[in-house]
Amino acid sequence: MHSPAPPARSIAAYETLTDRRLLERLATLAATLEDVRVLHVNSAASGGGVAELLRSIVPVCTDLGVDTDWLVIDAEESFFEVTKALHNGLQGDATTLTDEMKATYRAVTERNAATIDEAYDLVVLHDPQPLGMVEPLMETMPDTTIVWRCHLDLSAPASEPLAFVSNYMEHVDHAIFSRAAYETTVPVPSSSVIHPSIDPLAAKNEALDDATVAAESEQLAPISFDTPLVTQVSRFDPWKDQLGTLEAYRRLTDRIPDAQLALVGSMADDDPEGGERHEQVAATAATDPDVHVLTDLSDTAVNVLQRQSDVVVQKSLREGFGLVVSEALWKRTPVVGSTVGGIPLQIEDGRNGYLVEPDDVVGLSRRVEQLLRNDVRRLEFGQYGREVVRERFLLPRQLAEFLTVVADLVSRPS
Known part of the structure; x- marks a missing residue:
């Protein structure tokens, strides 16, 4: 396993962005946890929403005085092929897990668990990838509280992947979900609901001066900011349905011919399907010079694009939460999104954007x-x-x- 190096963060820097009473509450919570060690484990240091969250959560917790570490599992592509199939199955694909796939999963998670040689009071395993570490961690750290943090859309999981995950969940002390609708899906002794968040100080969301916006806008050519621009920012993944967004855009140009579309995505370290999906989307859009398929932009470039767009779209078919919606709204850009996952928690239909059914291409285009x-x-x-x-x-x-949950869990009798 390896430990990423997140940027420095000070809780004091958020004073102008949030309620002072909330910051006081954080300081009080942190004081009760000064002797508690917390470890977060996930499968990617960059390119995905979980990595983005941890790049902010870990350093701010440290600044608050809560001893917090972050480890990323080391694995071969064969492991990530298994976990992507597991990910897809938990979000509704009819996925089959072979004995070989299960053996690969067990071998990699047990091997990574064996490399943790420090003691922690609480370990948070993010999503299915590191969940297989739970049993070996119980053996080496029997007094440690183990939490599963699920960021996926568990509204309609396939039976076989759900059963596979449930075998591990029996040993987890607590689970945290992004929506209440997911809580009853897997068996856990206790659970909480915590909505994810964006970091307003991260490069993707921070305030930008006019010179930076102008310079980045110039680098985004041939995109023009003088004609209507619609943008979707998401990983290149079938669940994000960039092809559906492209179809809605082509309907839109029948009525607004000078409209442009930017499909922007990153390649997550733990997603072996990302490159293939990117190529598929790029090939489908290749005949239209006003469709821009972009990848590996800097966070500042994404920030500018979300600010400069007229409308942002999030046409997901499944979505654990979809923080790209809040990213756009934070920059005062309205969003048209699907009625899946956490998107309706962020979009108030008719007030800061519109909601459409995930397969409603016509409705998306009209909105x-x-x-x-x-x-x-x-x-x-x-x-x-x-x-x-x-x-x-x-x-x-x-x-x-999160710290409220941690304080409650570590205070419980063993």
């Missing part, structure tokens, strides 16, 4: 058109969207809820 044709509505939606994110989806709120 985007309505926003593009109404400058006043876009402005009003954008202003309200930023306030929604400020109140509900910024990092200090998530940290306060």
Whole structure:
């Protein structure tokens, strides 16, 4: 396993962005945890939402005085092929896990667990990839509380992957889900619901001066910011349905011919399907010069693109939460998103964006058109969207809820 080096973060830097009482609550919670050691384990140091969360959570917890480490599992591509199949199955694909796949999963997770040679009071295993570490960790750290943090959409899991995960969940002390609807899916002694959050100080979300916006905008050529621009930012993954977004855009251009579409995505370290999906989307869009398929942009470039876009789309078929919605709303850009996962928790239909059914290409196209044709509505939606994110989806709120759970768990009798 290896330990990423997240950027430095100070809780004091959030004073102008969130309620002072929340920061005081965080300080009080942290004081009760000064002797507690916490470890987060996931499968990627970059390229995915979990890695983005941990790059902020870990250093802020450290600054608060909560001893917090972060480890990323080391594995071969064959392991990530198994865990991607498991990921897809838990989100609804009819996935079959062969004996060989299960053996690969067990071997890699047990091998990684054996490399942890320090003691922790609480270990958080993020998503299915490191979940197989739970039993060996119980043997080496019998007094440690083990938490599974699930970031997936568990609304309709396939039976075989669910059974595989459930075998491990029997040994977990507590689970944290992103939506209450997921809590009853797997057997756990206790669970909590914590909505994820964005970090307003991260490069992807921080305030930018005019010079930076101008310079980054120039680098994004041939995208033009003088004609309507619709953007979707998400991993290149079938669940994000970039092809459906492309179809909706082509319907849109029948009525707004000068509209552009940017499909922006990253390649997660633990997703072996990402490259193939990117190639498929790029090939489908290749005949249209106003469709821009972009990957591996800097966080600052994504920040500028979300700010400069007229409308952001999130046409997911399944979605654990979908923090790219809050990213766009924080920048006062209205969002049209699917009625799946955590997206409806962020979009108030008709107030900061619109909600459409995940397979409603026509409805998506119409809602985007309505926003593009109404400058006043876009402005009003954008202003309200930023306030929604400020109140509900910024990092200090998530940290306060997480540390509350930690304080409760470590105070329970063994």
